[in-house]
Amino acid sequence: xxxxxxxxxxxxxxxxxxxxxxxxxxxxxxxxxxxxxxxxxxxxxxxxxxxxxxxxxxxxxxxxxxxxxxxxxxxxxxxxxxxxxxxxxxxxxxxxxxxxxxxxxxxxxxxxxxxxxxxxxxxxxxxxxxxxxxxxxxxxxxxxxxxxxxxxxxxxxxxxxxxxxx
Amino acid sequence: xxxxxxxxxxxxxxxxxxxxxxxxxxxxxxxxxxxxxxxxxxxxxxxxxxxxxxxxxxxxxxxxxxxxxxxxxxxxxxxxxxxxxxxxxxxxxxxxxxxxxxxxxxxxxxxxxxxxxxxxxxxxxxxxxxxxxxxxxxxxxxxxxxxxxxxxxxxxxxxxxxxxxxxxxxxxxxxxxxxxxxxxxxxxxxxxxxxxxxxxxxxxxxxxxxxxxxxxxxxxxxxxxxxxxxxxxxxxxxxxxxxxxxxxxxxxxxxxxxxxxxxxxxxxxxxxxxxxxxxxxxxxxxxxxxxxxxxxxxxxxxxxxxxxxxxxxxxxxxxxxxxxxxxxxxxxxxxxxxxxxxxxxxxxxxxxxxxxxxxxxxxxxxxxxxxxxxxxxxxxxxxx
Numbered sequence: 001x002x003x004x005x006x007x008x009x010x011x012x013x014x015x016x017x018x019x020x021x022x023x024x025x026x027x028x029x030x031x032x033x034x035x036x037x038x039x040x041x042x043x044x045x046x047x048x049x050x051x052x053x054x055x056x057x058x059x060x061x062x063x064x065x066x067x068x069x070x071x072x073x074x075x076x077x078x079x080x081x082x083x084x085x086x087x088x089x090x091x092x093x094x095x096x097x098x099x100x101x102x103x104x105x106x107x108x109x110x111x112x113x114x115x116x117x118x119x120x121x122x123x124x125x126x127x128x129x130x131x132x133x134x135x136x137x138x139x140x141x142x143x144x145x146x147x148x149x150x151x152x153x154x155x156x157x158x159x160x161x162x163x164x165x166x
Numbered sequence: 167x168x169x170x171x172x173x174x175x176x177x178x179x180x181x182x183x184x185x186x187x188x189x190x191x192x193x194x195x196x197x198x199x200x201x202x203x204x205x206x207x208x209x210x211x212x213x214x215x216x217x218x219x220x221x222x223x224x225x226x227x228x229x230x231x232x233x234x235x236x237x238x239x240x241x242x243x244x245x246x247x248x249x250x251x252x253x254x255x256x257x258x259x260x261x262x263x264x265x266x267x268x269x270x271x272x273x274x275x276x277x278x279x280x281x282x283x284x285x286x287x288x289x290x291x292x293x294x295x296x297x298x299x300x301x302x303x304x305x306x307x308x309x310x311x312x313x314x315x316x317x318x319x320x321x322x323x324x325x326x327x328x329x330x331x332x333x334x335x336x337x338x339x340x341x342x343x344x345x346x347x348x349x350x351x352x353x354x355x356x357x358x359x360x361x362x363x364x365x366x367x368x369x370x371x372x373x374x375x376x377x378x379x380x381x382x383x384x385x386x387x388x389x390x391x392x393x394x395x396x397x398x399x400x401x402x403x404x405x406x407x408x409x410x411x412x413x414x415x416x417x418x419x420x421x422x423x424x425x426x427x428x429x430x431x432x433x434x435x436x437x438x439x440x441x442x443x444x445x446x447x448x449x450x451x452x453x454x455x456x457x458x459x460x461x462x463x464x465x466x467x468x469x470x471x472x473x474x475x476x477x478x479x480x481x482x483x484x485x486x487x488x489x490x491x492x493x494x495x496x497x498x499x500x501x502x503x504x505x506x507x508x509x510x511x512x513x514x515x516x517x518x519x520x521x522x523x524x525x526x527x528x529x530x531x532x533x534x535x536x537x538x539x540x541x542x543x544x545x546x547x548x549x550x
Contacts, residue, residue, distance in 0.1 A: 006293065006313065007417045011259075011321040012236060015328040016422040020397065023335045028389035031342035035367060036388060038349035045354065 133163070226492035234412050234484055235294045237326040238270040242409050251275050256329055260287065260296065262319035270323070279303035290314055296321050327419065330411040334400045342396075363396070370395050370529060378533040383540040387533065390430060394423060395529040398476065402521030405480060406514065414524070415480035420473045427532040428469035435539035468535055472528060479524050483517045 137159055241253030255271040262285055272280035276289040279299060287296050288303040297305055297316035305314045324332075345360020345367075356364045370392055375384040401413040413419055441447065443461040446454050490513060493506035 002311070004417060007235075008421065009236065009295070009321065009418045011323060012325060012327055012416070012418045013422050014322060015324070016331060016419050017426075019328075019331050019335050020393070020422065020426070023338065023397065024389055024393045026339060027342055027393050030339070031346045032389045032392050034346035034349065035342065035364075036371070038346070038354055039364075039368065039371075042354045 137163075222496050226489070226495060230485060230488045230492065232294065233488060234415060234481060236416060237294055238273065238289060238296070238323055239275065240326050240329060240409075241275075244275075256326065257324050258287075258296070259322040259324065260319045261322060262298065266319075287319070296323070326411065327413050327416055330401065330404060330413050331419075334397065334404060334413070338393075338396055338400060366395075367392060374526075374530050374533050378530070378537040379540065380537065383536075386434070387430070387536045390426070391529050391533055391536075394427075394532060395525050398423070398528050399521065399525035402480060402525060403518075405484065406517055406521060412480070412484050414476055415484050417473070417477050420477040423476070423528070424469040424473035427472060427535060428466075431468075431532075431535045431539045432465070434536065436542070438542060439539045468531075472531055476524050476528055479520055483513075483520055487513050487517060 140159065141156055238258060239251075239253055239255050241251050243252045244250065245252075255269045258266070258268050258270050258272070258280070260266040260282075264283070266282040266285060266287075268280060268282050272278065272282075273287075273289050276291060276294075279301065280287045281301075286299050286301050286303065288299045288305060289295070290297055290305055292312075292314075295318065297314050298319055299305060299316060305316055307313065308315050341360055341363065344358055345356055345363060348357040348360055349355070351357070371384075371388065374395075375388055375391055379387055398414055401411075401419075404411045405414060443465065444458050446457045446461065449457065487510060490506050490510040494503040494510075497503050497506060
């Protein structure tokens, strides 16, 4: 123990404390503070970069989901529009068809009515003609009867032949 | 010839250097040594060779003893035959009725008496410390304790240890300011030499400071923890490099580091910390009276254990490693020297581990003490 105590050197102690404390102060100012600050900054920077990368990734995902959704919506909209258009087309065609049919039917009906009325008119005229003709024939026959019997018969035959020819 | 050293390269260099001693005679060297070597190799227990190995042994022993102590000059190597020292002198600053400043070369490697302004000083061989003497340089020793009774002036010299601390401090400052600057230059990413240390800085923060002190308070201790970690680590590694600088294996150094941890712990402590020491919550009142002195003692034992742990680990590491290196020169045979070379190589690697481990433990325990000082007990019962 005494040997150990004897090893203690006050001068050396003085220099050691002086140099060491000076070294701590100098290194603190010129080395440790800048080093630890730089390392901290770097670590913060890395942390932030990782965080922002993660955020960007999430944002990207959201964006992609949005895009997907919008695309889906657009597709649906297109489908409904197409469907509507098709329906409209069908309806229009149907409408046109029924209208045309109705129109045609109407025209046919009109034509039929016209034909009927014309036929009736013609029949009436014919009846009138026949009656007049019959009357005239009867008149002539009656006239000839009075003159000649043979002649009357011949005349009737002749007239009948005329009628046939008519 | 004995050379202070540790690292691998130097071990190999030492091995190469000692080759001529083992294999061939150098005619310029003192012939008696060569003869002894031959005699030693030839006959193991020759009475003539008996004197020489003890000499090598004692030389190794003295060298190790000198190495682990502080020194007033920075010596890389010395040649005992020619008495040439390789190294450089350091300034001596002594407070003895005014500053006495002179170069350590005046001591002539501890051989001579240095004179400054009419005062005479001499370095004691046993502890490497400067004592005031008369002109002849006589140092009287106490009969009982063996310590010199001469007056010891206040020695503020830039010793080898102070020089090494300065070197480490400058190196740390350069390395870490360059790391700090490289962030600004390189967009927040470290570059250059400091880049190696960035993971260690982060380790100290994430594995030592935050778990032990907590997210809330750790910031104010970071400067101290980082400085002490790298200071101890750098000096531990310095100790493993050639020229054998033993700084963290010096009791004064570890004492000053431990006392700083002690002071910071107790000056930043909150009332919870003191409450736990003097009036332990959650135990019977009688026990509190018993626990108070024990806890108070613990306040001092904690930094004391820090001091002893680092000192003993590094000190012992140096002694063991140097002894095994010294064995190479004592064996002076191919088998023994090779074996001790292998052993010292393995130990050097172990010492590198110890260098990191002790730096880690010192920082870790400091952080633990700081953590206990600022800990907030929201749920008292859960802790006891």
